Amino acid sequence: YYLLFQYKYQINIDGTVAAYRLPYLLAGNSVVLKQDSIYYEHFYNELQPWKHYIPFKSDLSDLLEKLQWAKDHDEEVKNIAESGQEFARNNLMGDHIFCYYFKLFQAYAILQVSEPKIRDGMEKVQQPDDDLFPCSCHRRKAKDEL
Numbered sequence: 001y002y003l004l005f006q007y008k009y010q011i012n013i014d015g016t017v018a019a020y021r022l023p024y025l026l027a028g029n030s031v032v033l034k035q036d037s038i039y040y041e042h043f044y045n046e047l048q049p050w051k052h053y054i055p056f057k058s059d060l061s062d063l064l065e066k067l068q069w070a071k072d073h074d075e076e077v078k079n080i081a082e083s084g085q086e087f088a089r090n091n092l093m094g095d096h097i098f099c100y101y102f103k104l105f106q107a108y109a110i111l112q113v114s115e116p117k118i119r120d121g122m123e124k125v126q127q128p129d130d131d132l133f134p135c136s137c138h139r140r141k142a143k144d145e146l
Contacts, residue, residue, distance in 0.1 A: 005029050008077075009070060011063070012053075014039050026052065027088035031081040033066055042100055043091055052084045 004010060005028040012019050012032055018039035025032045032053040049055040054077075056066045070077045090096075 009033060009067065011035075013060075018044075023088055023092040026084040026092065029081060029085065031070060031077045032084055033063070033070070035060070042104075046091060047087065051080065052087045054080060 008030055010025045010030040010032045012022050012025055012034045014035055014037045018041050033056055034053040036055055036058045054066050056063045
């Protein structure tokens, strides 16, 4: 992936699902051109076109036009790339992903209509100390009352 960032522009195109490499592209120092898509990942709602990436149509019909725009607007492109990097640092690092899944499973657990049953042959897997868990989103922060 490091060689990718020798290039000023990164094009993110979906395959049969959302392109998994988008977080890595956003974290790099290139501007990302992202295809409009029916596919999504959990963080797509927070991404803003023209702030974090340059959008182009799902059928790629305006991709060359958007690349030309990027070539003609170097300073704006630099700002978009920096905003994309900042978004990745603030939302897509490992601890952020752990928190997302923690909250997802918490919400899913609320939807359960019956207690889970422990069946014959099931084995409890011991978990490491909770302090090793990188997510602090479920812990209450104590207020400093001084």
